[in-house]
Amino acid sequence: MTYTIDQLRALIRDIPDFPKPGIIFKDITPLLGRGPAFHAVVDHVAEAYNGSVDIVLGIESRGFIFGAAVAYALNAGLAVVRKPGKLPAATFAAQYALEYGSDALEIHRDAFGHPTRVLIVDDLLATGGTANAACNLVEQLGGQIVACAFVIELKALGGRGRLRPHPVSALMEF
Numbered sequence: 367m368t369y370t371i372d373q374l375r376a377l378i379r380d381i382p383d384f385p386k387p388g389i390i391f392k393d394i395t396p397l398l399g400r401g402p403a404f405h406a407v408v409d410h411v412a413e414a415y416n417g418s419v420d421i422v423l424g425i426e427s428r429g430f431i432f433g434a435a436v437a438y439a440l441n442a443g444l445a446v447v448r449k450p451g452k453l454p455a456a457t458f459a460a461q462y463a464l465e466y467g468s469d470a471l472e473i474h475r476d477a478f479g480h481p482t483r484v485l486i487v488d489d490l491l492a493t494g495g496t497a498n499a500a501c502n503l504v505e506q507l508g509g510q511i512v513a514c515a516f517v518i519e520l521k522a523l524g525g526r527g528r529l530r531p532h533p534v535s536a537l538m539e540f
């Protein structure tokens with residue numbers, strides 16, 4: 367079966383008050399569990415960047431799921447940004463604020479050479495703090511940010527503005 371964006375959108379499940387009261391968690395697992403739907407999402411995210419990306423940067427941890435698949439679709443390499451203490455070699459770090467809490471992200475200093483065209487991928491754009499930290503890490507490595515690509519954008523939180531001037535794409539808006 368082929369899926370329209372609205373049909374894909376219907377596979378995102380709202381979990382109220384997770385992980386904290388007041389947060390509506392957008393659960394992607396119903397979408398991931400349907401092969402043709404997962405396939406369609408990856409194709410949609412990747413198609414705008416065909417031929418223009420050397421490295422996809424996946425953000426821990428749900429960004430790894432889509433980032434790896436998008437990298438495969440684009441025949442690009444995959445680099446990862448992870449929570450502190452997870453990467454084994456020398457790293458750069460960037461602090462960020464979450465919709466629920468705060469944290470830091472790290473990248474291997476040799477994650478990619480330059481010049482490198484980098485597509486940052488995550489499942490969801492909320493306030494933009496996480497993706498902004500990933501942009502900061504790409505810049506520390508001297509990479510060129512092609513865009514930040516998300517499956518889901520929570521429009522009301524204004525994350526897109528925070529990522530300016532970088533292009534932002536999102537498959538579904540809520």
Ligand code: AMP
Binds near residue numbers: 389428464497
């Ligand atoms: P932010 O830094 O505020 O843009 O938050 C984005 C990051 O937090 C992404 O890695 C998301 O996976 C996660 N996240 C934030 N809010 C939600 C939400 N309502 N549902 C699911 N994941 C979320």
